[in-house]
Amino acid sequence: MRTEANLFRSLFSLFILFFVIPACHAQSSKTNVLIRPEMGIKKNLTDNQLLDLVQKQTFRYFWDFGHPVSGMARERSNKSFDYGQEVVTTGGTGFGVMAIIVAAERKFITREQAAARTKKIVDFLWKADMYHGAFPHWLNGETGKTIRFSLKDDGADIVETSLLFQGLLAASQYYTADNVVERDIRNKILWMWEGIEWDWFTQNQNVLYWHWSPNNGWAMNHQIKGWNECLITYVLAAAAPKHTITSRTYHEGWANSNTFFNGRKFNNITLPLGFNYGGPLFFSQYSFLGLNPRGLKDNYADYWEQNKNHVLINRAYCIENPKKYKGYSADSWGLTASDSWGGYAAHSPTEDLGVISPTAALSSFPYTPEYSMQALKHYYYKMGNKLWSEYGFIDAFSEEKDWYAKSHLAIDQGPIIVMIENYRSGLLWNLFMQNKDIQKGLKKLGFTSPEIK
Template identity: 35%
Template sequence: MRFNGLKKWHAGLSFRFMLRVGLFMLLFIPFQPAAQAQLRGISYSKRFLDSLQRDTFRYFWELGDNPHGLIPDRHPTPSFASIAATGFGLTAYLVGVERGYISRQQAAERTLKTLRFFNSAPQSAQEKGTTGYRGFFYHFLDMKTGHRYKQVELSTIDTALLLAGMLSSQSYFNQNTAMEKEIRTLVDRIYRRVDWQWMQVRKPLVSMGWHPENGFIQSDWKGYNEAMILYILALASPTHPVSSDAWTEWTSTYEWREFQRFPHVNFDPLFGHQYSHIWIDFRGIQDAYMRQKGIDYFENSRRATLANRAYCMENPGKFEGYEADLWGLTACDGPKDTVINGQTFYSYRARGAAATQVVDDGTIAPTAAGGSIPFTPEESIRTLQLMKHRYGKKLYGPYGFRDAFNLSYPGQWFDNDYLGIDSGPILLMTENYRTNLIWNLMMHNAILRKGLLRAGFRGGWLRS
């Protein structure tokens, strides 16, 4: 009896003590469920981003292991090499070193293999057996020979994206070793060869390209799109620079319109708002056009991304799956060029949504959200997490996200391929969001700084 009574006394004491402690915590210690949930979300996002970057990096490292150091356009479908994807790959190797996936020595060796190839590859006006002409390179190259693939164009924009990757290598490999000296020398030599003035058929703009069979493409880089990096590199050339009025003419063709309540310079596929930002931190720097508008190009891309998302949420086409955390229209693979029950579907297409144009067949590409992580981190990361969680191995594999999916296509369609030019922005823009790695590196690149200043950019980090 005494033992049972003692247990009851202790139980009562414990209850009174816990009640007092509970009242104290309720009255004097702020309750923070939202903060705790946010911390759990941050932890989860870190694990997710860690695996996303590691897996996406493997596309470039494993598939770039070939005699010329070229990156295939796609995988696993047998593919030609993409010089733009190769440019993304060169920058990806730097991320790999900083994240501990590979050593600096490994990255330098692979980079040097690629640079030696492009430095010595044949350049001439011949239709076959060459890699480029006048310093430019063909859009796609045969993976085995490194020569022009079929009758593709000598591409100004893809050459620019390749050069941007090379310049990031030049800035990163700054040590006084024979290997890193050679990297810097070869990048300088390849960049100086590019004859931008030759591509100015209708001055001051730059042509989209050239074919040995029939000459220059009858379209120039104008409007707003991924060619910002092209003009900045062309303006900075020490050998064949374009005049500064090229930038003025380029910006004069912009379409500033309001779309989904977001006023911005319009371009419907999101990749055009992402590519140049991989290497240039546009936060706080403005050219004359953006000074007039009172924003910078980073803010413009943020608005374009939010407008893209808002369009998907509105979903005027009534496509399956579109929602606040499932969105993203950009250039990507698609199910097939066909019409089914009155609905048009496309294979590869520059999908997007803007006041100027909408191209939408229900196909969502992970790179749309992934390449915009710095602009819209919460919206983009939630979307990518949901995609991986909901669709699993149908959409996410050994190299990260497969290119696209369409839930409105009969039976639902999930791409089997990864695309280098879509995986690249996911990896590299995620790194910029997390550490500013590429942005900080390229702030000190003399070529990019010169190009930006000649384009009239002022303010921000350009003051230093």
């Protein structure tokens, strides 16, 4: 009898897990829709109409699917064994805050709606777990408590914090009205910005460390150096009004690595910095949602050249297609970290699994507008019935494996909206680069730019 009872309870639990909970979640999603998705593939759109449509539909991920309590961005749209319904992402929320600004300027929502959602996020962060001023990678969107990202990653993550504050500092430049809501946004962002103890994350050395945990201390021991997505972390650490780092930390830490300089040619295109073939394309995107690479230079590189060449190398590799994967072409290209048929992977020419991630080409619009538009039209008009969804394009696909993701990720959806907007108007670049602290930090590290006054 006990065995039968246990079997019944197990079957009942599975019924709840796979049928009742998803049904309830689907119902709640439908009742909270504020921006209606456009599911049919439209024909003969102008380029601007197509860009509007992609930005608006992708924005639904952050607006309609944003966490109902915190307003923050959920880590992903699908639920897997290690992602609960309450998991929100710190860095992805920074991208979402920027996406909300785009939506207000494009009139997808009103400025008042944008300010109210941003205030909701800022108020939540004000009370959420933080460690020496830095936030964890994941938070519980209902309680503000830390959700462990990995075995010992259960505390501060200064890279995720940097991606968050790239968005928040842009927001503090945008919400400038003299009213209660926008004043409160600015004040709380400033107070949190001043509270991040960047210098503490050096352990009194000339390099930044990625993680610290109240339970595990510095056990992860991950120095931030070499060329990758983390340039923004050093810029913010140098720009901080309090607890700043010295320029030596940048030069002797970040730039002092055997994976920093490159200088070799790939597909006859010179790559100044980073891994061979450039690594996944998010290296040229995450730090540059707010940081304007146009004319940005220091002792090490011209960052416009670095990022544009990275994209061109990635695209040329896909066209060459040395592994002969089905579906790679001048119309369908772009390797970056995303979901994959075998699980999450950091796709790049040196880790090529036959998976194309739409965010790769679409978030490269500022660097390669003609080629990115070519890819966008292919994804929408030719493959739309397989790729287009209620939150814009799905995360990734493999024609070789006949695999199409059922997922969307905040860190992939956000750059699509923001980088298309930077291509169209320079909106987020203009806001972020106007910040006086950012200007000071860039000067301290030896950067030059037409936007540095």
